[in-house]
Amino acid sequence: MRIARFSLLEEHAQGRSTDPRFGIVGTNPEGQETLLAITGDPLYAGVQPTGETIPLEHVKLLAPVIPRSKVVCVGRNYLDHIKEMASDVPKEPLLFFKPNTAVIGPHEAIVWPRGSEQVEHEGELAIVIGRLCKEVPRERAKDVIFGYTIANDATARDWQKSDGQWARAKGFDTSCPVGPWIETELDTSDLEITVTVDGELRQTGRTSQMIFKIDEIVEYVSNTFTLLPGDIILTGTPSGVGLLPHGSEVSVTIEGLGTLTNKVVRNV
Numbered sequence: 001m002r003i004a005r006f007s008l009l010e011e012h013a014q015g016r017s018t019d020p021r022f023g024i025v026g027t028n029p030e031g032q033e034t035l036l037a038i039t040g041d042p043l044y045a046g047v048q049p050t051g052e053t054i055p056l057e058h059v060k061l062l063a064p065v066i067p068r069s070k071v072v073c074v075g076r077n078y079l080d081h082i083k084e085m086a087s088d089v090p091k092e093p094l095l096f097f098k099p100n101t102a103v104i105g106p107h108e109a110i111v112w113p114r115g116s117e118q119v120e121h122e123g124e125l126a127i128v129i130g131r132l133c134k135e136v137p138r139e140r141a142k143d144v145i146f147g148y149t150i151a152n153d154a155t156a157r158d159w160q161k162s163d164g165q166w167a168r169a170k171g172f173d174t175s176c177p178v179g180p181w182i183e184t185e186l187d188t189s190d191l192e193i194t195v196t197v198d199g200e201l202r203q204t205g206r207t208s209q210m211i212f213k214i215d216e217i218v219e220y221v222s223n224t225f226t227l228l229p230g231d232i233i234l235t236g237t238p239s240g241v242g243l244l245p246h247g248s249e250v251s252v253t254i255e256g257l258g259t260l261t262n263k264v265v266r267n268v
């Protein structure tokens with residue numbers, strides 16, 4: 001099941017609210033993509049359809065989840081990316097945070113933070129946590145995962161190199177595009193990840209190349225941090241990271257999930 005968060009476009013509202021809502025992505029008998037609206041937030045209220053069906057083209061898709069507390073990220077989780085960065089292979093997952101204020105939705109702009117000269121893309125599979133949990137053994141990781149979405153770990157590479165901590169480099173406003181929806185049933189063991197910038201292929205890899213797998217990551221992260229419903233965990237990026245020029249459009253595609261597209265604005 002694909003769950004999206006959306007707001008009705010003003011011109012299609014017809015008196016209905018344009019406040020953010022959730023819906024199940026589907027197809028009607030005419031082959032048109034639709035959203036079946038659901039009541040409340042599925043992370044808390046479960047999935048209860050209201051009966052209202054809305055054409056997908058009548059809505060703006062929003063970030064499918066706004067993390068209540070945190071975005072946890074795993075760095076250096078693909079060997080070929082570690083090589084291109086001339087980094088050491090980590091013995092344990094390397095973790096860092098993005099604040100929830102960094103999260104944006106599909107088609108919103110990644111805005112270069114003032115002062116950086118090098119903002120880059122990192123396409124990643126993201127885990128969406130479904131329940132409050134701590135110290136989850138890897139065998140039970142599935143029980144706490146609500147679903148998966150696509151993320152772009154936008155990075156001010158110059159600041160990542162110059163700063164001892166990555167808070168600025170990885171946590172600036174708009175540095176965490178997520179979407180376009182959450183897929184609740186997905187075999188993540190071997191999915192292709194690609195990133196294009198203005199249609200040109202930049203990154204390609206497969207989730208099977210992750211050094212630390214999804215279940216190990218959930219175990220490791222939850223051993224240190226309490227996870228809350230709606231928290232997200234980014235699982236690392238394959239090789240091919242590179243610059244996001246002003247005015248460009250970046251798309252991260254993950255097999256079985258879809259495509260997350262964002263434009264890029266250099267703030268000068």
Ligand code: MG
Nearest residue numbers: 122153236237
């Ligand atoms: Mg990353």
